Amino acid sequence: MKTLETKSLVLLKHHLKALRLPTVLAECEKVAAQAAADNVDHLAYLLQLLELELLDREKRSAERRLKAARFPTIKTLDTFDFNARPSVNKMLIATLARCEYIDKRENVLMIGNPGTGKSHLATALAAQACQKGYRVRFFRTTELVTTLIEARDERTFLRLKAQLAKLDLLVLDELGYVPASKVGAELLFDVISTAYERTSLIVTSNLPFESWTEVLGSERLTGATLDRLTHRCQIIETKGESYRLHDAKSRTRRAKTTDPGATANPPQPASSEVVDEGQSAS
Numbered sequence: 008m009k010t011l012e013t014k015s016l017v018l019l020k021h022h023l024k025a026l027r028l029p030t031v032l033a034e035c036e037k038v039a040a041q042a043a044a045d046n047v048d049h050l051a052y053l054l055q056l057l058e059l060e061l062l063d064r065e066k067r068s069a070e071r072r073l074k075a076a077r078f079p080t081i082k083t084l085d086t087f088d089f090n091a092r093p094s095v096n097k098m099l100i101a102t103l104a105r106c107e108y109i110d111k112r113e114n115v116l117m118i119g120n121p122g123t124g125k126s127h128l129a130t131a132l133a134a135q136a137c138q139k140g141y142r143v144r145f146f147r148t149t150e151l152v153t154t155l156i157e158a159r160d161e162r163t164f165l166r167l168k169a170q171l172a173k174l175d176l177l178v179l180d181e182l183g184y185v186p187a188s189k190v191g192a193e194l195l196f197d198v199i200s201t202a203y204e205r206t207s208l209i210v211t212s213n214l215p216f217e218s219w220t221e222v223l224g225s226e227r228l229t230g231a232t233l234d235r236l237t238h239r240c241q242i243i244e245t246k247g248e249s250y251r252l253h254d255a256k257s258r259t260r261r262a263k264t265t266d267p268g269a270t271a272n273p274p275q276p277a278s279s280e281v282v283d284e285g286q287s288a289s
């Protein structure tokens with residue numbers, strides 16, 4: 008009897024492996040013991056196991072999609088302080104987190120000064136899309152353009168374009184930090200027009216629309232790019248000064264009020280954030 012049971016168990020485990028049901032494999036004995044103790048019938052036992060498998064499978068594929076999206080850092084909406092950025096409509100962000108814009112192939116544009124939370128929001132929304140089962144890829148725009156230029160004459164170019172075509176959501180972060188070359192601007196335009204009405208885009212930029220010609224070079228290309236991007240899109244403006252600068256300033260203020268004599272080591276913003284303030288003022 009015992010050897011028969013052992014033999015069935017070995018066979019069962021083999022079949023579960025072959026069928027790729029790792030959670031059922033890991034949990035079946037434990038859940039069986041519990042089911043016996045609770046007097047649960049066979050169908051309920053099977054249901055419990057399959058529910059566990061399904062939950063784990065969803066978790067594993069969300070993790071895979073998050074990894075494939077290649078976010079430079081993971082950010083969430085929970086950690087975004089909406090009070091510090093009143094120009095950002097919290098309700099709109101909550102609606103976007105439901106990802107219906109992706110089903111409708113709509114775009115999201117985030118415009119604002121450096122340090123105002125554009126990449127944070129873009130990453131958090133895109134991570135939400137990964138959780139919901141959409142295929143996502145995050146690029147800093149200059150990196151994508153450089154990769155496309157380098158791959159232009161090779162087979163990798165077509166492979167990259169094919170990968171982009173399979174996405175549900177493409178994030179182009181920091182469009183406008185560096186002016187693109189003529190070829191770069193054309194390649195970027197090609198990505199944006201290929202995505203048009205097929206793949207949703209989240210684009211972040213520190214430049215207002217009227218300055219996009221500086222990045223894309225020609226009026227014609229800028230007009231055509233904006234035409235595609237802004238046809239059916241939500242525009243989010245992150246107005247105000249850099250969050251880190253604001254954070255550093257309020258820490259300095261707090262230090263001064265709690266200890267009026269404390270001037271020895273006030274928190275200093277990083278040099279790039281000092282530049283931020285200059286840019287916000289301009």
Ligand code: ADP
Binds near residue numbers: 082092123211245
């Ligand atoms: P941007 O892309 O607009 O230059 P980031 O999104 O990179 O700005 O924000 C800079 C840093 O400040 C990041 O670490 C980000 O998480 C944080 N940050 C910005 N805005 C907020 C906010 N409203 N609440 C919490 N953290 C924020």
Ligand code: MG
Binds near residue numbers: 122126127211
């Ligand atoms: Mg950014």
